[in-house]
Amino acid sequence: QLATPNLAQLLDLVALGTVADLVPLDGNNRIMIDSGLQRIKSKRCAVGINALFEVAGVDQHSADANSLAFYIAPRLNAAGRLEDMSIGINLLLTDDHSEAKQLAAQLHEINQQRKKIQADMQLFADSVVDELKQQPQLPDAICLFHKNWHQGVVGLLASKVKEFTHRPVIAFAQENAESEWLKGSARSIPGLHIRDVLVAIDASHPELIKKFGGHAMAAGLTLKAENLNLFKQQFSAHVTQHLASDGLEQVLLSDGAVDVEDLSLHTAEMIQQAGPWGQHFDQPMFDDWFIVKQKQLIGDNHTKLTLQTPDFQKQIAAIAFNRHPNDFTAEGNSIHICFQMMVNEFRNRRSLQLKIEHILK
Structure with missing residues (x-):
């Protein structure tokens, strides 16, 4: 007679699959993702997931749904996009630490190739879109x-x-x-x-x-x-x-402005702890005006900014993925943005960082 399997041992895979496949986060799914993340953070998960966190250079002890969505899932998906999806499947199935490291390194390399291919494709697409935007x-x-x-x-x-x-x-x-x-x-x-x-x-x-x-x-x-x-x-x-008559009008949902005193690491940590966030359970989005103090290109097409509140009380770090510095107003000018408040961890230091989602004006 077979013993009843302990399905809780599979919650790490449930969490990864739910986030990676953009499944709506209803009450049950949020519970399972949270439980799966607890296993992942304590490294009581598939050795392949541990190996993916290692090659991605992400702190596994602080893992959240964003970690799975932006660092782990893309590496698994890259194999199916460019080569053979069985590489990712074998990684999640193996119990051998050495094999897991080898397969994770292989997936990481394939994902780097995917990024390069996508960046080259994006350049051409951007040029086409820029031409379209010149039209009335x-x-x-x-x-x-x-x-x-x-x-x-x-x-x-x-x-x-x-x-x-x-x-x-x-x-x-x-x-x-x-x-x-x-x-x-x-x-x-x-x-x-x-x-x-x-x-x-x-x-x-x-x-x-x-x-x-x-x-x-x-x-x-x-x-x-x-x-x-x-x-x-x-x-x-x-x-x-x-299309409906107003079908091309983009609607952005915002929770409004944030008081200056609440633009803090403490607020970002509270939002993070209230997760997991995801499909149909969106992380809070805010909008407000800031002064652009500094902007610089990082990587191939991301922008790091220093923003100042209009009352000059605070300067805050911000990041805009897949946005060029030229997309932003000149330094010294004001800008209206939609943003999420994130916890940035770098060299064991935690700080507030705004993740810019939309440039409004």
């Missing part, structure tokens, strides 16, 4: 393609372009260098069911799309390269038909 108004839909793009990364690219334009976006790549087929990844905005748009295109032009699937906010499709221009026309037309 952005088109209702954006469709992008480049023959050198990697099909495993087009979904990430489409997501980034959608974030910056608030438009439904499809990014295409060739199936392979010799193929006549293009594979596309679509990302949508609230109020537009992207799969319904593809259904409508397929109904009006049955031979245009070879296959497609997805849901309201994301979809994938395959079509012939020679049909791309016709598809672009149909995609734009059907998006316009499906």
